[in-house]
Amino acid sequence: MNALTAALIPVFGVIMLGWVLRRSNLVRAELWGGINRLSYQALLPALLFSTIATADYDGLPAGPFLIAVTLGFVVMAIVSMAFKPLIHDGPAFTSLFQGGVRWNGFVLLALAAPAFGAEGAALAALVFAPTVPLINVMCVAVLSIWGAHDEPPDFARVARRIAANPLILGCLAGLAANVSGVFQDGFIADTAALVGRAALPLILLTIGAGLDFSALRARPGILTLAVALKLIAAPLAFYALGLAFGVEGVALAVLVAVGATPGAAASYVLASEMGGDARLMAGHVTATTLLAFIAMPFWVWMAGG
Amino acid sequence: MSMLIASAFAPVFAMIALGWGVRASGLMGRDLWGGVNALNHRVLLPAFLFVLIARAEFGEAGAATLAGASTLGSLIMIALGFAAARLLRLKAAETAGLVAVAALWNLVLTMALAQRLFGPDTAGAAVVLPGVLLGAGAAVAGFAISQGAGPQAALMRMARDPVLIACVAGVAANVAGLARLPALLTPLELTAAGSMAVILLAMGAGLDFAALKGRLRALAAAALLRSLISPAIYLGLALGFGLRGEEAALLALAGGAPAAAVTYAFAADFKCEPGLVAGMITLTVLTSALTLPLVTALALMV
Numbered sequence: 001m002n003a004l005t006a007a008l009i010p011v012f013g014v015i016m017l018g019w020v021l022r023r024s025n026l027v028r029a030e031l032w033g034g035i036n037r038l039s040y041q042a043l044l045p046a047l048l049f050s051t052i053a054t055a056d057y058d059g060l061p062a063g064p065f066l067i068a069v070t071l072g073f074v075v076m077a078i079v080s081m082a083f084k085p086l087i088h089d090g091p092a093f094t095s096l097f098q099g100g101v102r103w104n105g106f107v108l109l110a111l112a113a114p115a116f117g118a119e120g121a122a123l124a125a126l127v128f129a130p131t132v133p134l135i136n137v138m139c140v141a142v143l144s145i146w147g148a149h150d151e152p153p154d155f156a157r158v159a160r161r162i163a164a165n166p167l168i169l170g171c172l173a174g175l176a177a178n179v180s181g182v183f184q185d186g187f188i189a190d191t192a193a194l195v196g197r198a199a200l201p202l203i204l205l206t207i208g209a210g211l212d213f214s215a216l217r218a219r220p221g222i223l224t225l226a227v228a229l230k231l232i233a234a235p236l237a238f239y240a241l242g243l244a245f246g247v248e249g250v251a252l253a254v255l256v257a258v259g260a261t262p263g264a265a266a267s268y269v270l271a272s273e274m275g276g277d278a279r280l281m282a283g284h285v286t287a288t289t290l291l292a293f294i295a296m297p298f299w300v301w302m303a304g305g
Numbered sequence: 306m307s308m309l310i311a312s313a314f315a316p317v318f319a320m321i322a323l324g325w326g327v328r329a330s331g332l333m334g335r336d337l338w339g340g341v342n343a344l345n346h347r348v349l350l351p352a353f354l355f356v357l358i359a360r361a362e363f364g365e366a367g368a369a370t371l372a373g374a375s376t377l378g379s380l381i382m383i384a385l386g387f388a389a390a391r392l393l394r395l396k397a398a399e400t401a402g403l404v405a406v407a408a409l410w411n412l413v414l415t416m417a418l419a420q421r422l423f424g425p426d427t428a429g430a431a432v433v434l435p436g437v438l439l440g441a442g443a444a445v446a447g448f449a450i451s452q453g454a455g456p457q458a459a460l461m462r463m464a465r466d467p468v469l470i471a472c473v474a475g476v477a478a479n480v481a482g483l484a485r486l487p488a489l490l491t492p493l494e495l496t497a498a499g500s501m502a503v504i505l506l507a508m509g510a511g512l513d514f515a516a517l518k519g520r521l522r523a524l525a526a527a528a529l530l531r532s533l534i535s536p537a538i539y540l541g542l543a544l545g546f547g548l549r550g551e552e553a554a555l556l557a558l559a560g561g562a563p564a565a566a567v568t569y570a571f572a573a574d575f576k577c578e579p580g581l582v583a584g585m586i587t588l589t590v591l592t593s594a595l596t597l598p599l600v601t602a603l604a605l606m607v
């Protein structure tokens with residue numbers, strides 16, 4: 001059993017535990033909002049801050065890695081847009097677009113340290129800073145054009161939300177601490193590390209709680225295409241970009257793993273708010289979450305990780 | 306020594322303060338914490354206890370002594386809770402609350418501090434297991450009986466409590482050697498890894514300063530029992546049993562920890578003075594922040 005597969009087993013187990021807890025009503029559906037909020041507002045920013053602030057980026061190809069990973073999402077946006085002439089249903093197209101572009105970074109964060117070591121975890125945490133605003137802006141733009149809305153979307157509210165995204169703030173604070181050399185140990189660092197330790201188990205449980213198997217029957221043709229975009233086209237694109245920019249070793253494995261991560265639950269929220277096909281999005285997140293446990297080890301193995 | 310204590314305690318109590326700040330600032334209002342509390346009680350705390358107990362080496366030298374001292378400590382605190390309530394002429398429901406707070410200490414805070422002081426492999430299960438079983442047993446039995454629910458209702462509540470089920474399942478897994486099955490334990494370990502921080506944050510969010518108004522005698526008795534008398538008794542027991550260093554500090558941490566947050570859930574279940582219990586928990590968190598570092602330092606010095 002390689003390191004990635006060994007790391008995937010507990011991650012998959014915790015996701016399934018989340019699903020069982022919600023399905024069995026041990027933790028009822030309406031209670032997950034608070035858990036999600038705590039993870040997103042406090043725990044994940046603390047984890048990103050802690051990981052990035054204390055990471056040693058000397059000797060890591062952080063520059064080429066970040067260029068390749070950012071371009072990877074731009075390429076996936078262009079590839080997804082190419083399917084617009086084939087899909088006349090606007091809301092369904094927005095879900096295909098989100099499915100092709102969005103990634104679930106938390107699954108990768110949970111795997112990165114055990115599968116790729118400390119340098120892999122450091123690189124995985126870095127991805128959030130440039131890509132969270134980029135992906136959100138692209139998805140909001142597509143939803144505002146092709147989403148179904150009775151009233152025009154509130155761009156100011158969406159822009160405020162992107163600017164105040166706690167994940168971006170956590171990354172930027174971590175980068176500032178890393179560069180300036182402050183808060184790398186001592187009281188603040190210890191507290192952030194302790195808080196951050198809770199992030200991944202909780203977010204994995206919420207991913208499981210959000211799985212919706214009934215949504216797998218929504219628009220099977222477009223769903224299949226969106227899943228293929230996420231788990232076949234995206235890893236290939238990230239792999240090709242990695243090779244083009246001279247990314248190799250652990251960094252290349254992490255880059256390909258970014259491409260092969262499942263869809264993000266945030267896409268469902270955005271689709272619900274901005275007139276996308278939310279049910280199709282729920283089906284995409286569920287299908288890619290399950291299939292990623294085959295796709296991720298395969299693509300990382302292909303990349304030589 | 307003082308630096309070691311400060312660096313161990315500051316982040317743990319900072320997390321409690323952070324939880325309070327997140328709730329009080331409205332960033333995450335009281336209604337949103339319901340799900341977090343449910344997850345804590347039904348999943349995270351049970352997962353933490355199951356992993357701790359399933360992996361424990363109960364056959365190691367010193368484990369039986371630690372368990373014996375912890376058992377005796379719990380029994381003494383139950384008796385003192387009753388005695389104090391009688392002395393203060395508290396009503397039956399208030400007595401149940403005082404006994405519960407005196408006997409059921411916050412194991413998550415204790416283990417978080419122990420791990421920060423002594424590393425992740427601290428052998429706390431021998432102290433935790435009797436403490437949880439006796440403390441939770443006394444709390445549930447007290448609340449049930451004071452409300453006229455009877456011993457059968459108390460037994461039913463205990464039999465379906467996730468925390469107590471996890472303790473029993475952990476012992477069974479330990480005896481059966483299931484700790485050697487990574488496929489079973491690793492997902493639970495990953496879940497348990499997050500439990501401490503979430504429970505401490507939720508503890509902070511649950512602090513209820515409004516509940517500190519009124520019934521000062523009962524509140525003061527709870528604080529006195531939990532933060533002064535209990536640590537003195539546990540430290541005395543440690544010394545009496547010949548325990549020193551890390552083992553003595555473990556017992557002192559258990560003795561001086563604030564009341565367990567789960568006590569509020571038990572009180573609320575039986576509609577037995579949940580407001581008073583919330584006040585007692587809040588006050589013991591504050592008083593233990595003052596006394597616990599001192600008691601721990603003392604335990605490490607003797």
